Amino acid sequence: EVQLQASGGGLVQPGGSLRLSCVVSGFTFSNYGMSWVRQAPGKGPERVAAINRDGHSSHYPDSVKGRFTISRDNAKNTLYLQMNSLKPEDTAVYYCTPTGVAPSGRGTLVTVSS
Numbered sequence: 001e002v003q004l005q006a007s008g009g010g011l012v013q014p015g016g017s018l019r020l021s022c023v024v025s026g027f028t029f030s031n032y033g034m035s036w037v038r039q040a041p042g043k044g045p046e047r048v049a050a051i052n053r054d055g056h057s058s059h060y061p062d063s064v065k066g067r068f069t070i071s072r073d074n075a076k077n078t079l080y081l082q083m084n085s086l087k088p089e090d091t092a093v094y095y096c097t098p099t100g101v102a103p104s105g106r107g108t109l110v111t112v113s114s
Contacts, residue, residue, distance in 0.1 A: 002026035004096050004105030011111045012086055020081040022096030024070060030054075030074040033099040036081045038092035039107075046092075049081060050099050064090075086112045 008020040020036070035050040049070035051058045058070050069082040079096045091112050095103035 004103075006056075006094055006096050006106055006108040008091040009094060009110045011113065013114050014087060014112055016086050016112070017082070017084045018086065018110060019095055020083065020096075020110075022079040022081075022105075024077045024079065024096070025114030027098075029072075029077040032100075034072060034079050034096060035099045036070060036079070036094055036096055037069075037103050038094045038110075039103075040089075043092075045103065048094075051079070083110070086096075086110075088112045 003025045003070055004022055006020060007020040008018060012018055028030040030053060033050060033052045037045050037047050039045045043110050048064045049058065049060050051070045051072055055072045060068060067085045071080045091110060093107040093109050095105060097103045
């Protein structure tokens with residue numbers, strides 16, 4: 001059974017930081033590029049970071065470039081997202097998923113508010 005379990009979300013003030021983690025099981029993690037996708041209330045999903053299989057290449061949309069950093073530890077089957085300089089518009093549920101696959105696992109809620 002494929003499982004993707006994100007954690008690390010919470011309430012943070014604007015300008016703050018959070019580090020999300022996603023533990024993966026049920027497939028060979030190191031064989032897949034991975035992404036973080038977020039969905040804000042009333043909006044469609046938005047991919048905010050992608051990383052290739054070996055972790056040497058990553059991509060970000062302009063909305064988070066320079067603030068978010070994706071990384072992975074293939075030995076631990078874990079994907080990470082370091083989020084700095086958070087803004088209220090970053091408020092969303094964050095999911096990890098193989099790149100190109102719609103999120104299906106457990107997300108983690110990030111709320112940026114003063």
